[in-house]
Amino acid sequence: MNFRFQLMFILLLLITGCGSTHVIRSETKVIALVTAETAAVDSAVYYMIEPYRIAIAVNMDETIGETEKAMERAQPEGLLGNFVADACMSVAEKYYYPEDNVKIDFCLMNNGGLRAPLPQGKITRRNIFELMPLENSLTVLTLKGETVEKVLTFVAVKGGMPVSKIKMQIRDTAAINIEVAGKSFDREKNYRMVTSDYLANGGDGLFFLSAAVKREDLNMKVRDALLEYIGGLTKAGKKISAKAEGRITYAP
Secondary structure, eight states: OOHHHHHHHHHHHHHHOOSSOOOSOOOOOOOOSSOTTTTTTTHHHHHHHHHHHHHHHHHHTOEEEEESSOBOOOSSOOHHHHHHHHHHHHHHHHHOOOTTOOOOOEEEOOGGGOOSOBOSEEEEHHHHHHHOOSOOEEEEEEEOHHHHHHHHHHHHHHTOOOEESEEEEEETTEEEEEEETTEEOOTTSOEEEEEEHHHHTTGGGOGGGGGOSEEEEEEEEHHHHHHHHHHHHHHTTOOBOOOOOOSEEEOO
């Protein structure tokens, strides 16, 4: 297969590869597509692709919002994690229509999925792709209280994870003084949690999520949820913001 056909094959993959595939690990490798040996032969292919490359670059560098301050990952609680969890929670609530009308109680995400911080000031679409380059989607799990207890113990062992509508303290490796959606945690109750399909599939060691009473995939990429949430803020004239609210703290 000569270089021209290789390049056209790569382009075809880029165009058709945006389906429901979920990437759980990514590696970056720089490949020289145009070299001294191929430039003369494949200049036609280069000029065919160049307008699309420019259009994509313009789209990626479009300003979509503005942050009040820089956001980074942190434990037990961080601004970036709070923002992502709140954004996913908000968008999931918008698109989740359960037959029993029971709403989502809380959101859990993982720090490992947040690949880049958000700088202070103007935010572009590229920033969000760098933050969330993986193709993970939102999933709603109905969990027994005992499973939620395992989830929050896991969060405590990890030293904190991005959450929304959860408040808890960590003592040693135990989760204590837990509140879910503003109410004391009830081990005898079922809860609904929105998370990524990566975690729902047992990623990061959350294998016990396979015990979910029910699983409902929302067909919404986490990255798309972030873009939609930011778009809503910008349209309303608001900046992207997050606060450290003591969602997860260490008990004295």
